[in-house]
Amino acid sequence: MYYETIKLNEYFLQLPKTEGFEPTLTAYCPGNSPEIDLKRKRASILICPGGGYEFTSDREAEPVALKFLSLGYNAFVLRYSVAPERYPTALLQVSAAVALIRRQAEKFNSDIDQIAVCGFSAGAHLACCQGIFWNEPFLSETLHIEKGLNRPNAMILAYPVITSGEYAHEGSFECLLGNDAPQELKNKLSLENQVNKDVPPTFLWHTFNDQSVPVENSLLFANALRSHNIPFELHIYPEGSHGLSLCNHETADTDSLVNPHCGTWVSLCDEWLKLVFKAN
DSSP, X not given: OEEEEEEHHHHOTTSOOOTTOOOEEEEEEXXXXXXXXXXXXXXXXXXXXXXTTTOOOGGGSHHHHHHHHHTTOEEEEEEOOOTTSOTTHHHHHHHXXXXXXXXXXXXXXXXXXXXXXEEETHHXXXXXXXXXXXXXXXXXXXXXXXXXXXXXXXXXXXXXXXXXSTTOOHHHHHHHHOTTOOHHHHHHTOGGGOOOTTOOOEEEEEETTOSSSOTHHHHHXXXXXXXXXXXXXXXXXXXXXXXXXXXXXXXOSSGGGOOTTGGGHHHHHHHHHHHHHHHO
């Protein structure tokens, strides 16, 4: 197994400097073996933990990476900048992370055409921003990368923050943008309104009675994907609190975060990814 924590600023000197914090990408990659297949290239999952853009949750970081690792994926955890840093600092960091996975595919034994961004709650908003805005010129120009190096091939969005409208999780947008952000920027980051033909296939899951990030966030985004004829798979579970992560004792600090039915999202996502990547 290959394991490393990478300081992104050492690879991308153009990333904004953040006081007291350094963005990192931690790689968890199965090793190849002559007894199995020395030339095997694996799909990669880039994980953006949630935390309302206030912090990045441990519950949605390494345990999720280890779960995907056990399913045969390369897994990467991005620790990105949060408040008081503002948009687009974290977006530049996730773009750098995707570009690095693709650029260093030989080291990671990664398939450059099978990279998914996976996010939880506000981390799903960040992952979704990457899936939508990856081809905006300012990202490649700032990072000095060739166009498309930061393009994700799929998105996995778990109870995502999507909209800045009626069903917004206000705290996430306050941390991301501040209290005095112009309405134009809030509208831009209301992601159901930004779907375009270059958005990758998407897997979404949410719970019907999520009291923190309303289920309408996933419904709005799924509807936008449908209107642009972008393939997606959507699962709405009838019961379950916000922030379930893997829905088991491994990621739970209270019994309310253990929900075996919702935990089926992992196997469903695995099946979906295999179909999506096979079609690439």
